[in-house]
Amino acid sequence: MWNLIRKDLILGRWTLIVNGSMALLAPFILLIPDEPPPVILYVLYVGLMCTMLPVSLIAKEDKFSATAFTCSLPVTRDDIVTSRYLGGWFIAGGWMAAVLALGLLAPAVRDLWSNGAGGALLGGLTMLGLTIAIVIPFTIRFGMNGLLFGLVGLQVLGMVLFIGALATGGLDGIERAVKSVIDAVGSYHERVGPAGFAVTVIFGVALLNWVSWKASRRIFRTRDL
Amino acid sequence: MYIYDIYSMSTMTGDLDTPETPRMRVILSNSSSEPIYEQIARQIRAQIIGGELEEGSLLSSIRSLARDLQVSVITTKRAYEELEREGLIDTVGGKGTFVAAQNPQFLREKRMSLVEEKLADAVSEARLVGLSLDDLSEMLRLLAEEE
Amino acid sequence: MEDNVLEIRGVHKSYPGFTMRDVDLVVPTGHVTGLIGPNGAGKTTLVKLVMNLITREAGEIDVFGLDNLLHEAEVKARIGFVYDEPNFPHDVNARDLGRAIGPFYRGWSGERYRRLLGEFGIPVRKRFKALSKGMQMKLALAIALAHDADLLLMDEPTAGLDLEFRRDLLEHLAAILEDERKSVLFSTHVTSDLERFADFITLIRDGEIVFSLPTSDLRDAWGVVKGAADVLARLDAPDVRGVRTGPHGVEALVANASLARTKCGPGVVIDRPSLDDVLVLMTRGDSYVESH
Structure with missing residues (x-):
């Protein structure tokens, strides 16, 4: 398992260095405007750059059709899937923590954290978890192109629904639905308090990752390379 | 046609505590109609009968001979099996293959009976295709000169 | 130690336009087995099935006496694998x-790996993509040979390599084979690589194993009968494995050359078959074409 992650780190080190440095620049880019952004925006931005690290590794392997090579190594198919998840969390989470910690060295960045730090961290974690849970099964089943098509497809679907809603006058319905979800989350937050809410979100993200991991293993077991 | 001479190589094989290393010499021809295992067996046999390979000396292992000659393991195995059947060599489990103890006179007789047997085969084959005795002896003479 | 390094029993695999049905194959430990067959016959499919790069629909595959799916990592750790299109x-x-x-x-x-890279003339710091096809293959071979594998499983390892290097490779394999626990299975369409070197030959055609025999049987017992068209009538039908008609007569591959010799009598040439003769007559000969 560790060998697989180690292999990815060695073979993908230039990709990682390039993408990783870009994540390091995140604080500076956000500090360019006069008005400092809310901390959650900052954390989400760093998080987004960091989740690109494991995704770019998977994309690279897929692009070179090197999955067959990985499969010929003395590992099981399940090991390969698990290493994608563990490696994803390890690389993206680790680098995200490192970038956020480094950002604290700059006083301007430190100031950002004075307000809403907990919610920002929870938001960053959620984004990381959601991305990993969604991207990995997709790439395992359809490869990187499949993922891109999937994202484009979702966008198109959204647009079609939106236009459809506009045409049929159902836009209010969508708005109401979205609003009711937000309200439900909000009232749940109020009921359980910030700590309980954080636990629920973390549990949800973990559950989603677990389901995604199980599904990916199942998908990958029967894939012909 | 590839010809391999492992004369020099075979002198390097064998451990210090084993009996004297044999000077085995095998040359293979790809274009010959004689099966390769037979070529190997024939040459080792000749060296045993001719006394070049002395009684008790250690032969290359089946696998190292196959490696040196660049032939399959089965080929060298068959050659050794044939020699073993003829009582010319002995394989001692774990130690290797040795030239068997034999009475030279007995060996010679044995070889001669084999020659006789093969000639008998040739005669019956010749009869089958209608060769006269003269044709056959002419053929034999040509073959002998070719060697 | 198991007698057979690889046992394949009743394996099925189908793709659109290709079916591998009920394949049985045994590869004995300590020997070289050559897998020959025309393109698209299923050589690569067979090798990939062993490595679990593709999944079988039915059947069993044991490597070193272990099921290749239940003991996937363990099995692969002892295999040196070379794929016909190395893709690092x-x-x-x-x-x-x-x-x-x-x-x-x-x-x-690591030391052996560096030595092999040097011996094969592979530039250590050149990117994989910048290497020639032959060099890419050599790199794959260096990797497969560097970990002291018990089974070398190679799909067309000599594709794109010059004669000189093919000889070097065979020498490497021969050195490995000196250890009786090591085995080699390789597929190739360059049958001359196998002619003297392989202990066993397996012919695969249209997803089926046609035969799996000691090479010496093919060389010493089989024969290619060459003569006028009427020579066929004199041969034992079940003995004839393939026929090819040319402008000057016919060639027939027979499994018992000495029997054919007595049946045909004089005026007929019976040659020792090369592996190429076997491959061509059994996969592209008349009778095969007719039955399709």
Whole structure:
């Protein structure tokens, strides 16, 4: 398992260095405007750059059709899937923590954290978890192109629904639905308090990752390379 | 046609505590109609009968001979099996293959009976295709000169 | 130690336009087995099934006496695998590949790997993509040979390689075979590589194993009968494995050359078959074409 992650780190080190440095620049880019952004925006931005690290590794392997090579190594198919998840969390989470910690060295960045730090961290974690849970099964089943098509497809679907809603006058319905979800989350937050809410979100993200991991293993077991 | 001479190589094989290393010499021809295992067996046999390979000396292992000659393991195995059947060599489990103890006179007789047997085969084959005795002896003479 | 390094029983695999049905194959330990057959016959499919790069629909595959799916990692750790189109990440060099791959194998020797790279003339710092096809294959071979595998499983390992290097490779394999626990299974369409070197030959055609025999049987017992068209009538039908009609007569591959010799009598040439004769007559000959 560790060998697989180690292999990815060695073979993908230039990709990682390039993408990783870009994540390091995140604080500076956000500090360019006069008005400092809310901390959650900052954390989400760093998080987004960091989740690109494991995704770019998977994309690279897929692009070179090197999955067959990985499969010929003395590992099981399940090991390969698990290493994608563990490696994803390890690389993206680790680098995200490192970038956020480094950002604290700059006083301007430190100031950002004075307000809403907990919610920002929870938001960053959620984004990381959601991305990993969604991207990995997709790439395992359809490869990187499949993922891109999937994202484009979702966008198109959204647009079609939106236009459809506009045409049929159902836009209010969508708005109401979205609003009711937000309200439900909000009232749940109020009921359980910030700590309980954080636990629920973390549990949800973990559950989603677990389901995604199980599904990916199942998908990958029967894939012909 | 590839010809391999492992004369020099075979002198390097064998451990210090084993009996004297044999000077085995095998040359293979790809274009010959004689099966390769037979070529190997024939040459080792000749060296045993001719006394070049002395009684008790250690032969290359089946696998190292196959490696040196660049032939399959089965080929060298068959050659050794044939020699073993003829009582010319002995394989001692774990130690290797040795030239068997034999009475030279007995060996010679044995070889001669084999020659006789093969000639008998040739005669019956010749009869089958209608060769006269003269044709056959002419053929034999040509073959002998070719060697 | 198992008698057979590889046992395949009743394996099925189908793709659109290709079916491999009920394949049985036994590869004995300590020997070289050559897999021959026309393109698209299923050689690569068979090799990939053993490595679990593709999944079988039915049947069993045991490597070193272990099921290749239940003991996947254990089995692969003892296999040196060369795929006919080596596909390492394009932007990495031989040195990094060695560093990434080495820790996976207990028997990996960095020193041996470097020695092989030097011997094969592979530039250590050149990116994989910048290497020629032949060099890419040599790199794959160096990796497969660097971890002291018990079974070398190679799909067309000599494709794109010159004669000189093919000889070097055979020498390497011969050295490995000196250890009776090591085995080699390789598929090739360059049958001359196998002619003297392989202990067993397996012919695969249209997803089916046609035969699996000691090479010496083919060379010494089989024959190619060459003569006028009427010579066929004199041969034992079940003995004839393939026929090819040319402008000057027919060639027939027979499984019992000495029987054919007595049946045909004089005026007929019976040659020792090359593996190429066997391959061509059994996969492209008249009778085969007729039955399709």
